[in-house]
Amino acid sequence: MKIVVQVKLMPEAEQAAALRSTLRTVNDLACWVSQVAFARGVPREYELRKHTYLHLKAQGLGAQAAQHVIKKVRDAYTTLHANLRAGNLGKSKSRRRVKAESKPIAFRPEAAQPYDDRCLSWQYDAQTVSIWTMAGRIKNVSFVCAADAFKVLQQYHKGESDLIERDGVFYLIATCDVPEAEAYEPDGFIGVDLGIVNIATTSTGYQAAGRGLNRYRKRQLALRAKLQKKRTKSAKRRLKERSRREQRHVKNTNHIIAKTIVTEAERTAHGIALEELRGIRRRVRLRKPQRVTLHSWAFAQLGDFIVYKAKRAGVPLVYVDPAYTSQTCSQCRHIDKRNRVDQGLFICRGCGVVAHADRNASHNIAARGAAVWTAGRESRVPATP
Structure with a gap:
């Protein structure tokens, strides 16, 4: 690696x-x-x-x-x-x-x-x-x-x-x-749901809230706009001093989150299941005020950090299809767009279970991760007659 x-x-x-x-x-x-x-x-x-x-x-x-x-x-x-x-x-x-x-x-x-x-x-x-x-x-x-x-x-x-x-x-x-550690046989999978309001939510109960990071980004955006508007030498000097500060802060936050998730998986002998989110910026259509938030979302960096830390620790990791993970009930598997009441609330129209929306999605990702791992281990060679 x-x-x-x-x-x-x-x-x-x-x-x-x-x-x-x-x-x-x-x-x-x-x-x-x-x-x-x-x-x-x-x-x-x-x-x-x-x-x-x-x-x-x-x-x-x-x-x-x-x-x-x-x-x-x-x-x-x-x-x-x-x-x-x-x-x-x-x-x-x-x-x-x-x-x-x-x-x-x-x-x-x-x-x-x-x-x-x-x-x-x-x-x-x-x-x-x-x-x-x-x-x-x-x-x-x-x-x-x-x-x-x-x-x-x-x-x-x-x-x-x-x-x-x-x-x-x-x-x-x-x-x-760096040599990779030998991967162990996982005793189940930890599903990781990535988002903007909550940066990462796992099926084991860990939740990294994005409120503080989003507030920090808004402050930095407002300050940059204010300094750029002044156009004075001192303002330009301040802008240069603050360059890449937000990038370093986000990177450090992602390192902490990734290390927490991988350490938990290693401690419990579980694997990690991640959503395949490549190309999400081209797929989704958002209103103009939401575009800055989406394009500031460093989900790919967080995913890469989780991957390389998992490899160094020998933690098995799989990618799953993210389709309908937020609309599927983790208890009865009923799929309905109306199940997702709002950003944080999930109420199943089939069985009536009430759960945190991101937590429910993380359980679905964990279940898909176990299925992907099992399918990868099954032999595809036809049986000898």
Whole structure:
């Protein structure tokens, strides 16, 4: 299982200048490679290399750095084409899709640049790195990170690391290959219902209310609007200081929720059943005031956190179809749209059971998870006559 560890670099003034110059140069050249690729119909990586490699070398890039720039551009176009095929950029001839298809991909000056073991080496005892730059290889660049992250980095680092600059601070995003724990045979499943009013509700009784997070988002939205309206230097400085603050807060909240759910499943020897919610933003139709709330909902991030934490702990996990989970009675299985009286109340028209709507849905998800797990273990081989 691959996870990433973020490491903060603490370079001296000359080292920081070399790193900044390197990022600007490689991303400018990546934009040039992107223009060549776009003009030639985005050829394969080997074909693109024949048209760009010598020019990159002449601009002062090392052999490995030149290869990484070409690969970065080709990977960006691969991702773009995958999004186009999946319909993530709208239908054919839509404004957003035409804009994406009509011009070469551009790279920001601070965009990430991949480094492999030939361009970057780690000295764990001294907590420093040696890294290639346009000014030559610089050594003894100090780094800091959390104690747990450093332990994972030291034991499981494998593969490339990305150098990025964020608000004048340099980071290395290191890839680590952590072994997965062996999954046990679950004694039932915990259903997890994801939502906006209640971020996560489980069939065991745990409920992570979204009231505090939604209030925090509204305050941040109002404050950003107020500062953007002023347009003064101090307002712009405040906006820059507060950038990504909401993102970090939501990420930390999702980490806490995911850890609570996985720990409970591991303690009770249960598996976890999640709804398959990919593409929900394209499927649903909402009024304008509700769109901000939906598009701020980081359900995919929470799901990803639950998945990787479950894999590390050896907790079995399955995805289930979310259709009608909020309209189905968990007791008698009667399905009726009118069963869902309002956001928080469920009253079955068949048997009359009264329950919390999200709790009822989580029980349905748990039952579907058990069915999916059993179906996956059953043999599909025809019986021998």
